[in-house]
Amino acid sequence: MTRKILTASIFIVSLGVGAILAIPRDALRAEVLERILAVVNDELITEQDLQMVMAPVAAQIRTTSTGQEFIDRMKEARYQFLDRVIEDKLILSEAKRKLVIVKDPEVDEMMAEVRNKFPSREAFLKSVDDQGYTEKKLWDRFHDQVMMQKLVGYEVRSKVSVSPGEVNEYYKIHSQDFAQGDRIKLQHILIRVGARSEEEAAAFAQSLFDKIKAGASFTEIATSTSEGAEAKDGGDMGWVEKGQLMGEIDEKIFALNEGEITAPIPTSLGYHIFKVVERQRSSIKPLSEVRTQVQDLIFKDRMKERLEVWLKNLKKSAYISIR
Secondary structure, eight states: OOOOOOOOOOOOOOOOHHHHHHHHHGGGGHHTTEEETEETEEEEHHHHHHHHHHHHHHHHHHHHHHHHHHHHHHHHHHHHHHHHHHHHHHHHHHHHTOOOOHHHHHHHHHHHHHHHSSSSSSHHHHHHHTOOOOOHHHHHHHHHHHHHHHHHHHHGGOOOOOHHHHHHHHHHHHHGGEEEEEEEEEEEEESSSSSOOHHHHHHHHHHHHHHHHOOOHHHHHHHHHOOOOOOGGTTTTEETTSSSSSSSHHHHTTOOTTTTBOOOOOOOOOEEEEEEEEOOSEEEEHHHHHHHHHHHHHHHOOOHHHHHHHHHHHHHHEEEEOO
């Protein structure tokens, strides 16, 4: 039985430590994992292939749905991911046909990155074995992945370009997409409740506030006294946009002018004192700040379009059988 592939998407299989650990071996017997789901040219797609790429989404579905909803969502996910795995196999088949060369050190580097995520080589090998794999089989999967990435790089990525004029034109049309709201550069002092009583924390925070109002350095007091994460940097929180902090704090700090400080603000953590170091009103980010971002947006759109066309052409001459 042959089924038409629904969509072409950018999906190069990325098998790493998360994927290795994602499939409990006792949940699916070895013979089930090896069950063939589809054939793409000379490439087989097994249940294990599908489980590997579905693992993160499947875990999310398990934690957010039950009963019939769980069954329906898993069924839909299987169809979607099977289409993506089919596209991967199409790319792999084409890479083999074109004799894409992959050197062993390239694969060894990927293997090393995965092994280094484990506390020891023994722990890595145990995890691989628990999933019914061998180190050689995992190496072979990484080899295929590098082949696919190289082919897509040559057939798609290398043929996509973005000119400076196109970046300028995109920015003119979409400049509102790069608007930023009011933002302020903050310093912060936190006096925690826990090591001291509520009353002691409140009194201590008030004394620091009074010292700063009398002319003491906010930076020096933050460095020597604050129990917040930014203390070592003199309480520097960097830029904060409106709406980013808790409601009461947000309201109070955005009511201040540059150089002003808040009176101690109580929260569940303790008492906070903020200083507005600098303020910027709502504005459109200039092209000089977002040029790279704009170029990436255009490039990704064109990359996606070209990949879809390329995959569509591969499918026209491919043998795809879904069992």
